[in-house]
Amino acid sequence: MANKSALTVRSTRFYNGLANWLKSPIHLIGLAALLFLAYTIAWPVLKILYTTFLWRQQDVRLTGEANPGHFTLYHWTRVLASDMSMNLFYKPILNSLGVGFAVSALSMLIGCGLAWLVVRTNVPWKKTIAFLAVIPYLLPSWIISQAWLTFFKNGKIGGTPGIMEALLHVSPPDWLSYGFVPIVVSLSIHDSVFFFLIVGAALSSMNSQLEEAASVTGAARWTILRRIVFPLVMPSILSGFILIFTKAISSYGVPALLGTPVNFYMISTMLYSSMRSRLTTEANVLSLTLMLISMLTIYLNQRVVGRRKSFVTVTGKDSARTLTSLGRWRYPAAGTAAFVMIFISVVPLLVLLFQSFMLKEGVYSLDNFTTHYWWGGSDPNINTGEKGVLQNDIFMLALKNSLYIAGVASVIAAVIGLILGYVVARGRQSWIGRMVDQVSFLPYLIPGISLAAIYISMFAKPTLIIPALYGTITLLILITVVKELPFTVKAGSASMMQIGKELEEAAQISGASWLTRFRRILLPLNRKSLMSAFLLVFIGAMKEMELIILLITPRTETLTTITFYYAEKGYEQLTNVILMIIIAIVITVYFLAVKFGKADLTQGIGGQ
């Protein structure tokens, strides 16, 4: 009897404990988040991992020992410890790491510099500068590398000479024309906007009374920066660093164009080669090594951020913000920033726009002006009769699909990012938070094609409560949301980390449910981060190609799949027209977001 009641007590205690544990919204949401991540990310990754330990039918091509369906370490030995390893793995991984760190560092300089200028100083033209900062990300990254080649290429890759060679009559050295340097610069220009937005959000929510207090007690400007500003934005900087690092090591287009002439291969380019040569397992091993590296980086980051005291800057108290005065440097600083950014972003954009109105490329006369590529009818002398883009039968359908996918996916992605970011930020000390942080980071490193291929098997038939999604737009939206999680969760957690618990606790005491708290407190306070996540995902989704190419069915054509067709035919102007349309849409959405979403990227998220 006594024994029995002791048992009951123990089990009651267990259930009470569990119930209590589940009562905490972080745990409940965390669990839901983990389930979602487990199915959409962890499961595909495990499948990829599993295949690397099995012989496949295809492996008979590589070695006679292959015994399809059985366990083997062959694939890992081949990549890590064979006579191929040096050129297949070690050199490329060193290149990847080098590029990853260099791009992160350079983007940090550009992004933090711009963020400080726009957010913390009294520089003029803030809105213009913030807008210009987004433009490079609008362009496909290969356009930036193409522009680099136009300026800096030397005789090695033939063709028309580069502008530098034509003007100065000196041939640029190979290191300047191809390989490491141009890859790092192109990727940094393209991606530094992520740094700008994440760090900008952190800087703008910082109470400048902290700085003033230090200043009053006699601290020098540098000391303030080092002792106050830097520690406060540290979590954001680390987030940005990892994000850019991961993006850089997984990029393909830029390294392929700029690296190939000088035999500069990265893991991403090797992986693409394995994939195209149908050595899928080799590609899987290579992508897993990338995942391992980034998980290590994230672990180190968690150690650094996790051990620190958390710095809450948004507390619900009014926080006056005074801006650093640049004095007589105000206009020169704004001018330089604007000039540089116009040069690297607006100029390529205008060149593309001009080209879309030129009948023959490179002929600068008025007779050469044409609107044929925009709305012209079929003319057998131009592009073997291909009509202008707006006349293309599937253009409207593709436009509708693109807008729908990008619109819905970016809203969902931003909100999910914020919710998962909440779990990461609040659960920083628990395993749930760390797990969500880790797993949500993998999608950048799973090659788009692999993820899409696995999704076909996973979603072609109804499973449990999930209906068959393959062939529907829903699946395209889902994969876009998943693929952008690394960014949205990072942005969400960086921004959540600065919002004090007191606000929520106060609301909780007054009886507000979690949903109310989220809707009335967290959502408004995180509006800026939410809007920038929305914008960047929208841009990414409009440009996305690789990811959806396997999942589209003819009914779900998008704008980018039309460019795929044009590019193959060599119809450059038509490709440019589509690109211009995409960019125009994104710019429109940007201004709508700024006007109606009050997503002013130059202002704080401090609750106004």
Place this chain on the structure above:
Amino acid sequence: MFISKKKTALVLLTAASAMTIMSACGQDNKSSNTLSNAVPSDAPASTNANATAPSADPSTAPAAESVDELYAKAKEEGKLIVYSTSGRANDAAETFMKQYPGIKVEVSKVKSDEMMDKVTKEQDAGQFNPDVILTKEVSGAVEEEMVMTGRYIKYLPEDIAPMVDEPYRTQAEAYANYVEFRTLFYNKSTYDKAPVTNWWDLTTPEFKGKVYTADPLSSPAFMDLFTTMVINSDDMAAAYKEKFGKDIVLNGTDNAGYEFIKELFDNGLIVLKGSDDVLDAIGKASSDALGLAVSGDVSKNEEKGWTIAPIYDIKPKTSVPDSGYFFIANKAPHEAAAKLFIRWMMGEKDGTGEGLAPFNEVGSWVPRSDVKTKNDISFEELNLWLFDGDALYKTAPKVRDFWIKQK
């Protein structure tokens, strides 16, 4: 509950075997590669009734369907899904829909290797979406992994077959509506005529640092040419002797094919990203360099402002064909429409139909004796190696390894 459990188990099973599925699936029709054998008995009765296709061998084939019969059935089907590696299918679809109103053609453009993954995953999940497959080879993998397993099914209308050139009538894995190949290009404003006649010319000091290629690591079709040289290393050795008047000495390589690759690298081969980059390199300004690119690219000359010309006679052989094959997908839901569309793209019975136009271009050949080519040289006169899918499939990874080690 039981049902959903069973379904989960099925999905798990599919998932676990996703990578090894080639061996596990398609056993019921493993040996079949023509449509007549490959339509299994569980196909819907309506398509099975008299839709069985004529095979390449007339003796076993049932009576061929006439165009009118096909059109009548296709109109009932109403639409048609095409997976294509080439935009030529889009062009043919436009004229097709004018000729045969009532049938809507939807074309998905996918790369050949991705198409293999897409179709495999779809079919394994019980989804049979595409009707017509238009694809290039991937070093023999299409034949090995898709045709032999019955996922792609060969289709050649019986009445057109007699006009088709070999190997595409009976020997190849399927009928190919157009054939391109990788070959050397030169700049017409620099050279009056082809500056080289032998592949080994590229290893001489005259062309040191002056040979460009698209990266075979990212474009397997380029690797296929080098792999074919390795497979036919005796030919390469003979060409060496013809060029230099002495037997080839191998410097630590296995045969004359590998030796050629090695010497090409030693002579400063420059690798660029793609075919267009190569032709930009030699074709934009006056250049005395040579570039390896796709024969079909010659049609982009005006579009791109190039002054390039391809070389169609190189010793020992110019190249290896890169064929645009036609298949009907396994369990194609719109089979009659698929057949009708394939006929249209072939230019119908006499090869004069409008649907053939996108395929019969400069730099690509239609392997039909009754179709007049737009090139100065006919398909039969082209001096090409045979595309040996089986040998390529087995050798390609080794040549790729060798290539990577040269870096």
